[in-house]
Amino acid sequence: MKKPGRIFAIVALAAVFALSGCGNKNNNTASPSPSPSPTASTPAAGGGGMHDVTIDATNWKFEPAEIKAKVGDTLKLTLKNSQGAHGIASDDLGIKLKNGETQEIKLEKAGTFEYHCSIQCGQGHDNMVGNIIVE
Template identity: 35%
Template sequence: MLKRSALLLSMVWVLVLTACGGSGNTASSNTNKVTDSGIEAETELVISATNYKFDQEEYHLKKGVPVKIIFENESGNHGILVPELNLQLSSKESSAVIVPEEAGTFEMSCSIMCGSGHSGMIAKVIVE
């Protein structure tokens, strides 16, 4: 019984450790600024993620200005989620054009369970 528990615990621990050790996939090579909906981005914002942190604590956007957000996964397996801006990106879908319609400060978090530092992987998106 003890051996089975130890084996199960070891397997779970290996899974947790490998969650942030994924390939360093970066944004796709699709660099056009027009989305399928026909919105043309006026600016671009690149958000990079490494193990348990984003490259900046705050990201600033202009209200009403279309922006292409590009997500780059530098190390580990991460994604971004900002529900208020209807934004969710990952290695599979690494860019999107959004038009922030409401000013405010919104929390951006990692959308993929990436290990022990996952809960602290947050930043702010400030729409001015």
């Protein structure tokens, strides 16, 4: 059973990511402040932290579209469809999620790993991608 405080923290974090995605779709410019990591549980040196991340899928984007973590961390990903029918897949990380599902992924190597919508969802389907950046 989940604690109300933890649920509130996850919802608040999702809201921060959702609001940070508003505005210019071109992410090539520097943002005014550094984007927060999915949770504050990451140790300062090295990995080993647990990140609870709820990915909100709408027509036709994911929020957050970028997730940062460290080698050795574990991501606990949950997919929530707010609009349309979507899934998430990443062959590189072995991710395969449908709406409402949760999967834990141990991040064992550095790199940028793409995830994409795994359900054909309409005209913007090909643009539904995100990245997990492991440092």
